[in-house]
Amino acid sequence: MEEKHVVETLPIPEGMATIELNDNARTVLMKRYIRRDADGQPVETVEEMLWRVAYHVALAEQEWGGDVLDVAKQFYNLIATKCFLPNSPTFTGAGTPLGQLAACFVLPISDDMGRDSAGIFQTLRDAALIQQTGGGNGFSFSCLRHKGSLVHSSAGQATGPVGFLRVYDKAFGEIAQGGSRRGANMGVLRVDHPDICEFITCKVEENQITNFNISVGVTDGFMQAVSDDTAFDLIAPHTGDIVETVQAREIFDLMVRQAHNNGEPGVLFLDTANRSNPLPHLYQLEATNPCGEQFLGPYENCCLGSINLAQHIGPGKKVDWEKLSQSVTLATRFLDDVVTANSYVPALPQLRAAAQQARRIGLGIMGLSDLMYQVGVRYGSEEAQEFAAQVM
Known part of the structure; x- marks a missing residue:
């Protein structure tokens, strides 16, 4: 796998805050994220790891003349x-x-064997390269002709989406067994x-298609017909x-029965998504x-992060709205810098392009129930719904 030249990380500046973690959280960080x-011996502390992340993401600021060191300090303190x-x-x-800084991608599949x-x-080759980096993939198999239909070029019959879903699943299973971090997949x-009924029931047996979640792309027309x-x-x-x-x-x-039996398929409301595209x-x-x-569109990736609402409590057990606004602004800047700083997969230039x-990012939240507890709002109440709407 091609590797990039890495700019050396500057030493962590003096006086930077240390992160407060319980023993379990620190153990998880040390086990999963420390270089x-x-x-197999650690070469950085938790704080040095956070500085490595903050500094190398902030290097993206060079493209528009930003102060890398100052922004890196802001990113570090935010995390x-x-x-x-x-x-x-x-x-x-x-x-x-x-x-490679992205967790997941969406890859297109056309009704063609590879030309x-x-x-x-x-696409299977592209997905395998992403899986090798620990990334996951989402695919729509909807363009593939249905099982048994005529393939004029070979005078044969089409395999159908579920057949190729099984091919992809087998390939990803072998990659995972090779020692890489297992990347998740969505079909x-x-x-x-x-072939929708075959698709809905393709995971009836527990040992079938183990490297994929599956979801049905539902339309307004279908729901109206239901x-x-x-x-x-x-x-x-x-x-x-x-x-x-x-x-x-x-x-x-059939969808409801299968979802009740084993939790799949999920449902994606395609027309709703495209109305807000x-x-x-x-x-x-x-x-x-x-x-x-x-x-996501073809070849786009998840550039995700979360605001921890529980850390935005001010005096008098009230939400510190100004601090929350500042965190959202800086986190958005961080994620936009990740779009630039990410190496993606060099063999697939269409990922970077x-x-x-579009510079798609996703900034979510966590700690909503903790925030409600601290400000005295009962989770699940009507007041909680109004409070959550205000936060969002």
């Missing part, structure tokens, strides 16, 4: 005070030869695909022809990252 030498935490790959990748840049096996199929108890057309994606017409509630009931001129949203936090085209 180690060839013998060391536990007001904000970035995703795990930023802790493990910043300032390292790998330099196209998003062909089935070209999506539109509800109007002719509500009205009417028929619903299953459409061949490569021709637009109606292959079969079924009762919408039959598909819906900030970049409709670039792409239609078809898939999310494996955990479902964020719909997609990230820098």
